[in-house]
Amino acid sequence: MERKFVVSSSPHLRTDETIKSVMIDVLVALTPAAIAAVIFFGYRALITMVITTFSAMLTEAIILRNKNIFGDGSAAVTGLLLAMTLPPAPPWWLCVVGAVVAIVLGKQVYGGIGSNIFNPALVARAVLMVSWAGHMTSWISPVDLTSTATPLVSSNAPGFLQLFTGATGGCLGETSAFALLFGAVWLFYKGHINWRIPGGYLGVVFLLGLALDGGLTGGLFHILSGGVMLGALFMATDMVTSPVTTRGQLFFGIGCGLITMLIRFYGNYPEGVTYAILLMNALTPLIDNLTLPRKYGEVAK
Amino acid sequence: MTLKTFKGGVHPGDYKSATEGKPSVAAKPPAVAMIPLSQHSGAPCEPLVAVGDLVKKGQKIGDSDASISAPVHASISGKVIKIGTCRSSQGRTVNAVFIENDFQETWHEDVKPNPNWEQLSAEEIVKIVREAGIVGMGGAAFPTHYKLVPPADEPIKYVIVNGAECEPYLTCDHRVMLERPDDLVLGVKLVMKAVKAEKALIGIEDNKPDAIAAVTKAAANEPNIEVHALHTKYPQGSGKQLNTVLTGMEVPSGCQSSAVGCLVQNVTTCIAVADAVCFGVPSIERIVTITGSGIKEPKNLLVRVGTPIEELIEECGGFTDDVRKLILGGPMMGPALPGPEDLPVTKGTCGILCMTEAEVKEYEIQPCIKCGKCVEVCPMNLMPLFLASAVEHNMYDKAEAYHAVDCIECGCCSYICPAKRPLTQWIGMAKAEIKAAKRRAAAAK
Known part of the structure; x- marks a missing residue:
């Protein structure tokens, strides 16, 4: 009997992990925060998330002429992450514009997945922030669903428990530190993120808050409020736009923390997470090349 | 124990688990042995016999004057019927x-035990090892x-036994x-x-506790031989990694282990040295693991060099119907072959792995998402x-600037890559290109 053998290059064993499975893991990790958003802000939050996620997937499917709208799942991740950075009840067209900007300007113009320099969701958020600042800062209180201010500019700051659980005003994904941490555990467990970026980021924010803004309470307030937790766990850790070297990841996290705090203390915006991460994204290739690991057996020249 | x-x-x-509990059994000697004149890295041998010659088991049938080469020997007794080619x-x-x-198993006169092996000098041992191929x-x-x-x-201080x-x-x-x-x-x-x-360090992964116990017991009265249990992790048995694990020293880039006073030898090679020095038996037989879900009865066979691989497959019950891949060696570094024909067992054949349709996956290569997992797993820190x-x-x-030539091609990066990029293969290409460019440059001078 004639047998046909497959000839291919070694190794002949591979992990089951694919880009799609990694993206699904990220979606799973975002689920607790998504559920928390719906609990605190009601059905409007759900609508916002559905519109952005669907628009992002559709935009990518059209550009790639992909019949399977889910594709590799990366557009869904971008869309959901974008929703997390939006206020709870923006107009529907703002969600659509944001999603299209994220996929087109944030990702596909660079050549698609893996080639983008900046985090697509944050590119979209930055565009929306400068274009429709009013819509982007209309917060509603999760307690009585009336309009409120973000804790970062509010004079009567919420308590820590409130900040930690999420019963406070802010973007969809910014409110519940607990839900974000809970979801991120999955990413840690699956090995998609490690401690360096979130550790560097949160560490610097905490230390600067502690040193310059009222001691321990200041430190805790700064890591629990605004977008720091979402940024440190889900945005700065975006694989494509963060460094691959171990030292580079730590420096990247520290840099994000420093810029975030500079903007919070001295900038015109109350919140600096978006711009901090985007600026550090731009430095990623440089950081990688400056922090190449010492290779095995390297001899001093 | 750490x-x-x-x-x-x-x-x-x-x-x-398919074969680790199966003692090695002698395979049927082949009716016709095809013994390649090049079974080693280095210069191929010239045949010392002609068609029609009668040869005996253990007789040298090929040799070379080159320093990096090793002679080959007849693994059976019989008649030379052809000097041809195989794969x-x-x-x-x-x-x-x-x-x-001729199935007489007549040993050659030169194959005889050496009763005075304990008095042999270092030079004599090296000579015997060379002659034994x-x-x-x-x-x-x-x-x-x-x-x-x-x-x-570069005097050798440690013998690292793999x-x-x-x-x-x-x-x-x-x-x-x-x-x-x-x-x-x-x-x-x-x-x-x-x-x-001065010292020998034997490293064995801890998934083989019985082997650790057996070797520890055998070395109990040897103060200069240490047995170390190693964490089970691929590529623990890579020469450079093993060297570092057991001695703490790194082999400098571009150098051999001898640069840090070490010599790495595989366990089976050490046994072949004992066979040659004490009993005069050259390298004509070895254990081959024939395994994988694509073979009916996985076995460890004691095989004569030159046995056609087809016969071994038969001896293991044959391929299953859904066999799709034939690998010589292990799945991480072994080459996949287009078929078992014209292919003999050589001194370096440690295994024959048969994988089935379900295990042979073909992947679409996707863009790198820079997850950094390949950086994390690279044992050479590339x-x-x-x-x-x-x-x-x-x-x-640019590949050269990123130290492509230091890659040991262990396959860890390709294994872990979620985008299913054939990283190892590409780096291997870079190594070949860089070496070729160096040769061209040297020739131009």
């Missing part, structure tokens, strides 16, 4: 001596006698350690004597993703 290990690496699962494990065509078996039996097949004469300015067997599926080293631990210790002592080493992208863009000078 287990020694290295930085990086992967856990592909060991798949050893090598790399898929190349090599010259081979075809011997028709011993090469590295872990798969690399580098001539052993050459390694036993280190450069004069019993890690980190490749999934393979159990031939495991079996040999269980079945012949005393000969292993004897071989290690001979190698130590040949290179005047940047596989950068190397691969340099190769994709034909930028071999």
Whole structure:
């Protein structure tokens, strides 16, 4: 009997992990925060998330002429992450514009997945922030669903428990530190993120808050409020736009923390997470090349 | 007990249960043995016999004057019927001596025990090892006698004995350690004597506790031989990694282990040294693990060099109907072959792995998402993703700047990559291109 053998290059064993499975893991990790958003802000939050996620997937499917709208799942991740950075009840067209900007300007113009320099969701958020600042800062209180201010500019700051659980005003994904941490555990467990970026980021924010803004309470307030937790766990850790070297990841996290705090203390915006991460994204290739690991057996020249 | 290990690496699962409990049994000697004249890295041999000659078991039938080469011997007695060609494990065509078996198993006169082996000098041991045609039996097949004469300015302090067997599926080293631990210790002592080493360090992965126990017991009265349990992690048995794990020293880039006073030898090679020095038996037989879900009865067979692989497959019940891949060696580094025809077992054949349709997956290569997992697992601390992208863009000078030539091609990066990029293959291409460019530059001068 004639047998046909497959000839291919070694190794002949591979992990089951694919880009799609990694993206699904990220979606799973975002689920607790998504559920928390719906609990605190009601059905409007759900609508916002559905519109952005669907628009992002559709935009990518059209550009790639992909019949399977889910594709590799990366557009869904971008869309959901974008929703997390939006206020709870923006107009529907703002969600659509944001999603299209994220996929087109944030990702596909660079050549698609893996080639983008900046985090697509944050590119979209930055565009929306400068274009429709009013819509982007209309917060509603999760307690009585009336309009409120973000804790970062509010004079009567919420308590820590409130900040930690999420019963406070802010973007969809910014409110519940607990839900974000809970979801991120999955990413840690699956090995998609490690401690360096979130550790560097949160560490610097905490230390600067502690040193310059009222001691321990200041430190805790700064890591629990605004977008720091979402940024440190889900945005700065975006694989494509963060460094691959171990030292580079730590420096990247520290840099994000420093810029975030500079903007919070001295900038015109109350919140600096978006711009901090985007600026550090731009430095990623440089950081990688400056922090190449010492290779095995390297001899001093 | 703390287990020694290295930085990086992967856990592909060991798949050893099919054969690790199966003692090695002698395979049927082949009716016609095809003995390649090149079974090693280095210069091929010239045949010493002609068609029609009668040869005896253990008789030298090919040799070369080159320093990096090893003679080959008849593994059966019989008549030379052809000097032709067969395929090598790399898929190349090599010259081979075809011997028709007379099934008399007549040993050649030169094969006789040496009662005075304990009085042999280092030089005499090296000479015997060369004449016996011993090469590295872990798969690399580098001539052993050459390694036993280190450069004069690089004296050997440690003999590192590789019993890690980190490749999934393979159990031939495991079996040999269980079945012949005393000969292993004897071989290690001979190698130590040949290179005047102070100490031997035997490293065995902790998924083989019975082998660790057997070798530890055999070496109990040898103060200069230490047995170390190693963490089970691929590629624990890579020469450089094992060297670092057991001695703490790194082999400098571009150098051999001898640069840090070490000599790495596989366990099966050490036993071959004992066989040659004490009993006069040259390298004509070895244990081969025939395994995988694509074979009906996985086995460890004691096989004569030159046995056609087709006969071994038959002896193991044949292929299953859904067999789709044939790999010579382990799944991480072994080459896949287009078929078992014209392919003999050589001194470096440690396993034959048959994978089924369901296990042979073909992947679409996707863009790198820079997850950094390849950087995390690279045991050489290289940047596989950068190397691969340099190769994709034909930028071999950039690949060189990222140290492509230091890659040991262990396969960890390709194994872990979620985008299913053939990183190892691409880096291998870069290595070949860089070496070719160096040769061209040297020729131009």
